[in-house]
Amino acid sequence: GESVGLHLPTLSVQEGDNSIINCAYSNSASDYFIWYKQESGKGPQFIIDIRSNMDKRQGQRVTVLLNKTVKHLSLQIAATQPGDSAVYFCAEKDRGGGADGLTFGKGTHLIIQP
Amino acid sequence: DVKVTQSSRYLVKRTGEKVFLECVQDMDHENMFWYRQDPGLGLRLIYFSYDVKMKEKGDIPEGYSVSREKKERFSLILESASTNQTSMYLCASSATGAVGDTQYFGPGTRLTVL
Numbered sequence: 001g002e003s004v005g006l007h008l009p010t011l012s013v014q015e016g017d018n019s020i021i022n023c024a025y026s027n028s029a030s031d032y033f034i035w036y037k038q039e040s041g042k043g044p045q046f047i048i049d050i051r052s053n054m055d056k057r058q059g060q061r062v063t064v065l066l067n068k069t070v071k072h073l074s075l076q077i078a079a080t081q082p083g084d085s086a087v088y089f090c091a092e093k094d095r096g097g098g099a100d101g102l103t104f105g106k107g108t109h110l111i112i113q114p
Numbered sequence: 115d116v117k118v119t120q121s122s123r124y125l126v127k128r129t130g131e132k133v134f135l136e137c138v139q140d141m142d143h144e145n146m147f148w149y150r151q152d153p154g155l156g157l158r159l160i161y162f163s164y165d166v167k168m169k170e171k172g173d174i175p176e177g178y179s180v181s182r183e184k185k186e187r188f189s190l191i192l193e194s195a196s197t198n199q200t201s202m203y204l205c206a207s208s209a210t211g212a213v214g215d216t217q218y219f220g221p222g223t224r225l226t227v228l
Contacts, residue, residue, distance in 0.1 A: 032215045034215075034216060034217075036219075041222075042221055043118075043219035043220050043221045043222045044157075044219045045219070046217075046218060049215070049216055089156070089157070101149065101159035101162055101172055101173075101217070102215075102217060104156050104157040105156065106154070106155075106156045107156060
């Protein structure tokens, strides 16, 4: 079946650098996307979301880019800090999905090097 | 802030025991969800509920049941726990409508079945 996936399981960046975490999706009916951050031993924490009528959305130090042509989603984190170390998940939902759950990617582990 | 709480952070049970996992949200959300999270498999939806006394099966409902007697509370029940139900269990909630797609998660319950 269709699913959401990630290109890399682990990403290591230097503190202060920008990070880009990628996500590919295959469900062309998906119209809503979310990025979550999950720190060790904690539940996923909402970071930012985007709907399919947009191609870019910015938050505090984070930007989500959506390319519907190639079904690609990315999360950019500016000036990464040690507290950014976590697993990042993308998730998607299609317009016909109703109240049911999101489809999650497996996650990318972001490691911040001092 | 949305707050989703789960009754236990860690739980150890024996095979065959009946297990109750409780989840409470304080944002008057209509939708509530139960996921399990396993290494390499990501988050998988067990059950969800879009209203009091309503429930819908997710992707992996076998071996589980749920109860939603009050809007703020959603319980996951393992009728007879088995070792393959050892996992991290995550509860989430969301509002209805277009603004309600974002799911907010609790801290998780790490269940070990011996």
